[in-house]
Amino acid sequence: MNANTENARPKGRRFQLDPKFEAYKGVWVFVEQERGEVHPVSWELLGEGRKLADQLGAVLGAVILGGGEEEALADALEKACEEAIGFGADLVYLATGEVLADYRNETYTSALTDLVNTHKPEILMLGATTLGRDLAGSVATTLGTGLTADCTELDIDPETRSLMATRPTFGGSLLCTIQTLNYRPQMATVRPRVMAMPAVDPARSGEIVRSGFGMSEDDVLAKVLEFIPDEAREGAQLPYAEIIVSGGLGMGKPENFKLLFDLAGVLGAEVGASRPVIQAGWVEADRQVGQTGKTVRPRLYIAAGISGAVQHRVGMEGSDVIVAINSDPQAPIFDFATYGIVGDAVQIVPALTEAFRKRLAVTRAAS
Amino acid sequence: MHIVVCIKQVPDSAQIRIHPVTNTIMRQGVPAIVNPYDMFALEEALRVRDRLGGGKVTVLTMGPPTAEAALRKSLSLGADDAVLLTDRLFAGSDTLATSFALSQAILRLSEQEPVDIVFTGKQTIDGDTAQVGPGIATRLNLNLLTYVAKIEKVDPEAGSIRVHRRAEGGVQVLEAPMPCLITLLEGVNTLRHGSMPDMFRAARTQITRWGREDAGIDDPTRIGLKGSPTVVTKVFAPKPTAEPATQLEVAGRSPADVAADLVERLFDDSGDLERLLLRQAG
Numbered sequence: 001m002n003a004n005t006e007n008a009r010p011k012g013r014r015f016q017l018d019p020k021f022e023a024y025k026g027v028w029v030f031v032e033q034e035r036g037e038v039h040p041v042s043w044e045l046l047g048e049g050r051k052l053a054d055q056l057g058a059v060l061g062a063v064i065l066g067g068g069e070e071e072a073l074a075d076a077l078e079k080a081c082e083e084a085i086g087f088g089a090d091l092v093y094l095a096t097g098e099v100l101a102d103y104r105n106e107t108y109t110s111a112l113t114d115l116v117n118t119h120k121p122e123i124l125m126l127g128a129t130t131l132g133r134d135l136a137g138s139v140a141t142t143l144g145t146g147l148t149a150d151c152t153e154l155d156i157d158p159e160t161r162s163l164m165a166t167r168p169t170f171g172g173s174l175l176c177t178i179q180t181l182n183y184r185p186q187m188a189t190v191r192p193r194v195m196a197m198p199a200v201d202p203a204r205s206g207e208i209v210r211s212g213f214g215m216s217e218d219d220v221l222a223k224v225l226e227f228i229p230d231e232a233r234e235g236a237q238l239p240y241a242e243i244i245v246s247g248g249l250g251m252g253k254p255e256n257f258k259l260l261f262d263l264a265g266v267l268g269a270e271v272g273a274s275r276p277v278i279q280a281g282w283v284e285a286d287r288q289v290g291q292t293g294k295t296v297r298p299r300l301y302i303a304a305g306i307s308g309a310v311q312h313r314v315g316m317e318g319s320d321v322i323v324a325i326n327s328d329p330q331a332p333i334f335d336f337a338t339y340g341i342v343g344d345a346v347q348i349v350p351a352l353t354e355a356f357r358k359r360l361a362v363t364r365a366a367s
Numbered sequence: 368m369h370i371v372v373c374i375k376q377v378p379d380s381a382q383i384r385i386h387p388v389t390n391t392i393m394r395q396g397v398p399a400i401v402n403p404y405d406m407f408a409l410e411e412a413l414r415v416r417d418r419l420g421g422g423k424v425t426v427l428t429m430g431p432p433t434a435e436a437a438l439r440k441s442l443s444l445g446a447d448d449a450v451l452l453t454d455r456l457f458a459g460s461d462t463l464a465t466s467f468a469l470s471q472a473i474l475r476l477s478e479q480e481p482v483d484i485v486f487t488g489k490q491t492i493d494g495d496t497a498q499v500g501p502g503i504a505t506r507l508n509l510n511l512l513t514y515v516a517k518i519e520k521v522d523p524e525a526g527s528i529r530v531h532r533r534a535e536g537g538v539q540v541l542e543a544p545m546p547c548l549i550t551l552l553e554g555v556n557t558l559r560h561g562s563m564p565d566m567f568r569a570a571r572t573q574i575t576r577w578g579r580e581d582a583g584i585d586d587p588t589r590i591g592l593k594g595s596p597t598v599v600t601k602v603f604a605p606k607p608t609a610e611p612a613t614q615l616e617v618a619g620r621s622p623a624d625v626a627a628d629l630v631e632r633l634f635d636d637s638g639d640l641e642r643l644l645l646r647q648a649g
Contacts, residue, residue, distance in 0.1 A: 034535055103534065104541075105501070105511040131535050134513040137501025141466060146596035149496035164600070170378075170493060177601040222510055222543035225529070229537040242643060268647030285554055292495060299643055300633070310605065317609070321640070323629065324612055333612075339632065340612030341625055351622035355630045360644060367645075 017160075017182060024184035026091075027053040028061045028121040030112065031084055032131055034103060036066075036076025040197065040240065041127030043087045045190060047198025048154055049125060050088035052163070055156045061121060062089035065111050067213070068101035085206035087198055092206060093119065097213030102224045103131050109138040111213045116143060121185050123163050125154075128189035140187050146180030147187040152194055152314065162186060172291035172310040191295045192239045193318065238270050238287065244298045246272035246289055246316070247282075250305020250326055250345050254282040259346065260304060263353040266360070272296065272316075274306045290315035302352075305345035308333025325349070368422030368523055370412045371473055372446070372486045373503070374405040376430050376437040377493040401437045404488030408551040410558045412486045413445050415521055423447045425476055429457060429468055435574050443561040443569035450476065454578040456587055461595035462494070466502025468590050472582040473507060484521075484528070485509060485548040497550070504548035512541060513550045521545075 029049045031042040046062060053060040062084035066077045074096075081092045093115055099107045112135065116124065124139075126132040128150050140147035148165035155164045157179065163186040166177045180186040238244065245264045247257055257271070264271045272289040273282065289296055290312040297318035304325045306312060309332065316322070317336060324337035325345045334340045341348055378397045409426065416422040426441040428434050429452040438449035452472050460468065476482060485504070490497035497513075504511035514533040519540070521528050529542045533552055561569070579587060588594060615632075617625055634641045 032535075037536075039535060102539070105504075105513070109505070129535055130514050130533055133497045134501060134511065137462075137496075137498040138505045138511060140498070141463060141502040141505040144463070144596070146461065146463065147496075147498060148597060149494075149498060166601075168605075169602075172605075175603055175605055176599050177603075178597045179600050180596050181598055183596040222512075222541050224539060225542055226540040227534070227537055228531075228540065243647060267644060292492065299640060314605070321633065321637070322612075323633075334614070335611050336609030337612035339629060340614045341617060341629065342614065343617050343622065343625065347622045348626060351626035352629065354623065355626035356644070359627075359630045359634070363641060363645060 017184075021182075021184040024120045024122040026059045026061055026119075026121045027056065027123045028063055028116075028125065028185070029089070030124065030126040030132070030135070031062045031064045031080060032127055032129060033064060033066055033077070033080055034131070036073050036080075038080050038083065039127055039129055039131075039192070041129060041132075041190070041192040043083070043200075044192070044195040044197055045125050045127060046084060046087040046089055048190070048195045049123075050198065052123060052154060052156060053090075056122075056161065058122070059090045060088055061091040061093060061119070063093045063095070063112065063115055065095050065100050065108055065213070067096045067098050069098070073101070081208050083200070085204050086200040086202050088204070090206050092208045093211070094208055095211045095213045097215060099215050099217055099220050100213055102227070104220065104222050104224065105134055105138055106222060107213075107215060107220055108135050109142060110215060112139050113142050114213075115211075116185060124185040124187045126187070126189050128191040132189055136187060136189050143185070145183040145185060145187060146178075147189070148178045148180075149189050151188045151190050154188060154190070163188065168291050168310075168314050172314040193295045193297045196297075238272055238289065238294045239296055241270035241296065242298050243267050243269035243300045244272045244289070244296055244316075244319075245269045245302045245304070246274065246306060247277060247304045247345070248274040248306030248312075249276050249280070250307070251277070251282075252305070252346055254280075256346050257283055259349045259353070263302070263349055263356070266353050266356050267300075269300075269302075274309075274312050303333055303337065304349050306333055307331045308336070368416065368419055368484075368521075369476075369480045369482045370416060370422060370424045370484045370486065371476055371482050372405070372409050372412045372424060372426045372441070373469055373499070374409065374426055374428050374437055374441065374488070375402045375491050376400070376428065376434040377402045377491055399433065399436065401440055402488055402491045402493075404490055404492070404551075404553050406488075406558050407553050407556055408486040408488045408549075409441055409444065409446065410556045411518065411549075411551050412484070413559070414556065415484065415518060419521060419523065423480065425450065427452065427469065427472055427476070429453070429460075429465060429472075432576075438574050439569045439572070442572055443566045444559060445561065445565050448575075449572070450575045450577055452577050452582055456579050456591050459592035459595060460590055461597045462496055462498040462502055463596055464590050464594035466499050466506060467594060468582065468584065469499065470503045470506040471584050472577060473503065475577070475581075475583050481546075483523070483526075483545045485546070487548070487550050489514060489550050489552055500548060500550040507546075507548075510543040510545070510547035512543060512547055514552050515549045516552045516555050518549075
């Protein structure tokens, strides 16, 4: 926590970048890959990074770390480099080494810190995933620089040319803008789905800067014994779901969540929930949408019995279409939803399930 | 086995209100609680100690003198010792300065008895950064094990620990030497109830307070506002950008009619949505 959240910028304090940091130029995005698969948040960040780099008149770099014996993995890393360029990178720094095959804090912190110290970017962004948060905290501490977590808006301060990182604070009830004025690089993490996915341009060209990471397995203390992949398509899928049906305390009781699962079944949707529902233990914690849960931006978000407190709103207001069902006509969710239905969600949801089922059956029969 | 658990006292964010005119936080009457994520860490630390049949759990917090309440709570649950890191000079610390202060205090604790494991919660509910744990580990050169869901084995003889940690798309089973720092995932254990003797002990104990110098911090520019590279330059309320919802007529209509109306409108507005639904549900 930034304990200084409430302190405004001290008046009269001058901000002068130390000359040793003047060489720091360019915007970097850490492209997160595991077993050859790139996390989409990395592409979202490249889209945002492109805008920041253009504002600064600077170069956009992508950093990819990886390794391993398999040829398929090497191909995947090459493909990731090409894709990073397609998504807007001018330069891709690819560092490979046997110890980078699996993510480990020790090796990745060392590899990324080395690259930063060699090439000196002014901004470094990472996805606020489990991997990204683990890595960002260590890298920022090693470099002794500022890091702002879970940013929802990034901009350049025209006066100081420094990064203005805005994030929700106090459960989303306030926003604060945080700057790292005297240190470089300025680091920030952004949660998946907070920034829009940019268009890819396969014709873009860029340069790949390759380097080897020399650490050997004998030097690494933490050993990966096993990786157990998630089997079920669970709540973890929420951030990238196209349709989400979410429930709040207005669903009345835990058993009524079945109504939401029924609707989700007809729509091919994922089921989400508000924080009070999670706290009451009605559904698994990884279904939580909101500031302390997941950020989502589906094409359609149906909020049933959710009041729309700021804490929930910040996690889902990026949805294309929001349908709100709530018995309280004054519920804040009606202030920003696309469509509102004042009524008991327990009555409306099953009616919706039926209506969608019928309509889709008709469309299907006609096509 | 010496285990240190770092906890934080936070305002109960569910009860925070914002002053409508000044946009400042109205703290009056907002109760302070122990960051809920930290309680999972404390419980896990106590379990490790109990499983090994001995050892010491020290709880550490940085905060104002009133944060003592969080430490007493921990003692009542069975923690062996508690230290409150409190000094006006710590005020305004960001995550980098906070991890510095805590790591210095842990070094001091380690002089009393070498520390094997440091536990923290996954993140706090007021800052949500998840940065302080990794920061402490990096400063003290501890093996960092974040988002731990399960501690499979602690081997004090071999000085190693085996954990399951949540990674993207799966669970990583890691073995690392101690000392290490573990940030614990929420919901992986159930907090115990305190015993009567522990409750009495918690109420009576004189809590150790350390100021900057007690914690062995010589350089005051590394803590508080001076030691914080990040600066909050603006605090503001989210602007109400969106337009209010188009309300569907509900008076005198059945849920089925309202639902059919909604589906009609959704599909009329966006043919894409209909195609998407057909594909998704397909």
